Amino acid sequence: MKAKRIDASNDALLDAASPVWAGAEGESVSMAPTPLMLVKEVSPFLALSQDHGAVTSLRAAALHNGGMLAIRLQWAAPKHDRIVDLDSFVDGAAVMFPVVRGAPAATMGARGKPTNAWYWKANTPAPYEVVAEGFASVQRLAGRSDLKAAAHYRDGQWNLVLGRSLGKADGLVKLEAGGSTKIAFAVWSGGNSERSGRKSFSGEFVDFEILK
Amino acid sequence: MAYVPGGSKKELRKADRQLATVIDLNKCLGCQTCSVACKNLWTKRPGTEHMRWANVTTYPGKGYPRDYEKKGGGFRDGEPQPGKIPSVIDSGDNFQFNHNEVYYEGKGQSVRLHPVSNVTGKEPEWGYNWDEDQGGGQWPNPYFFYFARMCNHCTKPACLEACPTGAIFKREKDGIVLIDQDRCKGHRHCVEACPYKAVYFNPVAQKSEKCILCFPRIDKGIANACNRQCTGRVRAFGYLDDRDSQVHKLVAKWKVALPLHAEYGTGPNVFYVPPMGARGFGSDGEITDGSRIPLDVLEGLFGPEVRRVLDVLRTERAKMKAGQGSELMDILISKKWTDRFGGFTNDPLTQS
Ligand code: HEM
Ligand code: SF4
Numbered sequence: 001m002k003a004k005r006i007d008a009s010n011d012a013l014l015d016a017a018s019p020v021w022a023g024a025e026g027e028s029v030s031m032a033p034t035p036l037m038l039v040k041e042v043s044p045f046l047a048l049s050q051d052h053g054a055v056t057s058l059r060a061a062a063l064h065n066g067g068m069l070a071i072r073l074q075w076a077a078p079k080h081d082r083i084v085d086l087d088s089f090v091d092g093a094a095v096m097f098p099v100v101r102g103a104p105a106a107t108m109g110a111r112g113k114p115t116n117a118w119y120w121k122a123n124t125p126a127p128y129e130v131v132a133e134g135f136a137s138v139q140r141l142a143g144r145s146d147l148k149a150a151a152h153y154r155d156g157q158w159n160l161v162l163g164r165s166l167g168k169a170d171g172l173v174k175l176e177a178g179g180s181t182k183i184a185f186a187v188w189s190g191g192n193s194e195r196s197g198r199k200s201f202s203g204e205f206v207d208f209e210i211l212k
Numbered sequence: 213m214a215y216v217p218g219g220s221k222k223e224l225r226k227a228d229r230q231l232a233t234v235i236d237l238n239k240c241l242g243c244q245t246c247s248v249a250c251k252n253l254w255t256k257r258p259g260t261e262h263m264r265w266a267n268v269t270t271y272p273g274k275g276y277p278r279d280y281e282k283k284g285g286g287f288r289d290g291e292p293q294p295g296k297i298p299s300v301i302d303s304g305d306n307f308q309f310n311h312n313e314v315y316y317e318g319k320g321q322s323v324r325l326h327p328v329s330n331v332t333g334k335e336p337e338w339g340y341n342w343d344e345d346q347g348g349g350q351w352p353n354p355y356f357f358y359f360a361r362m363c364n365h366c367t368k369p370a371c372l373e374a375c376p377t378g379a380i381f382k383r384e385k386d387g388i389v390l391i392d393q394d395r396c397k398g399h400r401h402c403v404e405a406c407p408y409k410a411v412y413f414n415p416v417a418q419k420s421e422k423c424i425l426c427f428p429r430i431d432k433g434i435a436n437a438c439n440r441q442c443t444g445r446v447r448a449f450g451y452l453d454d455r456d457s458q459v460h461k462l463v464a465k466w467k468v469a470l471p472l473h474a475e476y477g478t479g480p481n482v483f484y485v486p487p488m489g490a491r492g493f494g495s496d497g498e499i500t501d502g503s504r505i506p507l508d509v510l511e512g513l514f515g516p517e518v519r520r521v522l523d524v525l526r527t528e529r530a531k532m533k534a535g536q537g538s539e540l541m542d543i544l545i546s547k548k549w550t551d552r553f554g555g556f557t558n559d560p561l562t563q564s
């Protein structure tokens with residue numbers, strides 16, 4: 001996937017419906033249920049999970065304006081954006097990058113090989129920076145970056161933009177114009193009790209270029 | 213901590229010592245003092261209204277949370293079992309009453325004081341202790357007993373094993389199982405996994421919460437509130453390995469206190485003295501020697517040891533009656549109430 005540089009304000013980039021997104025090369029990403037037998041040591045109960053991975057495809061696109069990188073995700077799903085009872089969950093989505101080369105996506109990183117995800121939850125306006133060195137150390141970090149999210153739900157579809165300044169790192173993935181890294185995606189369907197490892201994901205990391 | 217956050221669940225170690233509670237179901241009055249003591253101390257915050265970490269229901273009955281025994285979780289032959297999350301209504305709802313209308317708006321004679329479900333806004337159809345005193349059995353031998361429950365601070369806590377975040381730990385020094393509120397993300401795998409449904413979700417904080425065994429009191433030598441406040445002197449507390457504690461004497465020496473649903477495989481550390489029940493009527497209306505509570509009902513809760521335990525209780529009671537005295541009956545009678553707390557006898561008023 002590639003993030004083109006365009007002339008647009010941060011506000012325009014953070015608006016999924018803005019015409020600036022017409023200039024992005026969107027991609028269709030197929031999503032699969034996470035292989036939860038991998039989490040058996042961390043949670044043998046979660047490893048029993050069945051029928052997760054309700055969302056099977058996603059459209060992803062990326063743009064930057066020299067200052068901010070924005071990633072737009074769109075997927076069709078029923079809307080669950082509130083906790084209405086003790087057994088209800090909300091929709092969510094995340095993009096993940098390796099913090100160091102060789103960090104695996106399928107285990108969300110490994111000891112000494114952290115990954116960094118941007119995680120949006122439908123009932124929480126501010127997204128989380130998440131750093132993980134494997135399933136057992138998935139941490140939400142507050143105040144580490146200027147990560148922003150803007151989401152709206154229309155015609156049976158979530159439209160989400162996640163954006164963060166290029167440059168700075170502070171233990172997170174360093175994203176720079178002219179640089180390249182890797183990217184992976186995850187989506188949680190709240191109506192299907194999806195949260196934590198119970199979700200669909202895009203498979204192993206794919207190349208992600210941030211054009212000059 | 214008996215579980216190192218970030219580590220594999222295979223590294224789970226046992227606590228060095230284990231605190232335990234024994235509840236004598238022969239004497240529980242269903243007064244709810246334990247439930248209220250807990251609620252007053254710990255669950256008056258926003259999002260905790262539905263929670264009753266300490267609760268008392270009538271058995272036979274659906275229990276609390278409603279039908280908890282049918283919601284899965286725990287282990288079968290060592291293998292984890294899937295489980296369900298109780299709803300707010302299952303967890304007792306949070307009834308609202310029309311106090312203003314009746315007491316202050318002049319409608320005292322025309323409007324009935326009535327509850328409204330906080331969930332549906334309508335007349336409630338279920339709530340905490342909804343089936344109180346219904347019980348089971350047929351006339352002339354109906355029966356029930358009160359059943360006080362709380363988190364079992366299990367030796368093999370399913371809640372802990374289920375948490376992928378590593379937010380749940382068991383204190384090494386006393387076996388108390390706690391959810392670190394700073395780490396918990398509200399995934400609720402623990403709620404699904406606990407076969408006793410002793411973990412509750414706080415929808416305001418979006419975190420899971422459970423009985424903390426009143427650890428701030430324990431750390432000051434004060435018995436936990438539900439146990440200390442029990443008006444029926446039904447509850448004993450202390451370290452299982454403390455030979456002087458009533459808990460040790462009832463569980464290990466006299467072997468009259470049994471875990472609830474040991475088959476769930478979590479190694480619960482709340483133990484129950486099974487109820488002997490009132491004597492039943494025979495077909496001609498005569499009073500028999502048999503209990504009104506069918507043995508299989510008790511065995512369904514406390515396992516195959518029940519028959520032996522009831523025999524011990526009858527034997528010791530007979531000794532007492534015959535004036536021979538009985539250490540076991542002395543413990544269960546609980547003449548000196550502070551003897552019940554395994555040395556955790558500091559006064560909450562002067563210590564906190
Ligand atoms: C490759 C794309 C993936 C992304 C973008 C992703 C993203 C995330 C994020 C953002 C969280 C944090 C949730 C929260 O804080 O509430 C999370 C948690 C988790 N993920 Fe992933 N994940 C991916 C793949 C996987 C896979 C393949 C598995 C399992 C086979 C998995 C298992 C888990 C588990 C067990 C947790 C819970 C840990 C915790 O919250 O403490 N993930 N994931
Ligand atoms: S009773 Fe449930 S919540 Fe309490 S320690 Fe056992 S498994 Fe955990």
Ligand code: SF4
Nearest residue numbers: 250423425426436438
């Ligand atoms: S030990 Fe304390 S926190 Fe636990 S149920 Fe009793 S009163 Fe509540």
Ligand code: SF4
Nearest residue numbers: 240243244246442444
């Ligand atoms: S306070 Fe004691 S007697 Fe009263 S309901 Fe609780 S356990 Fe039973």
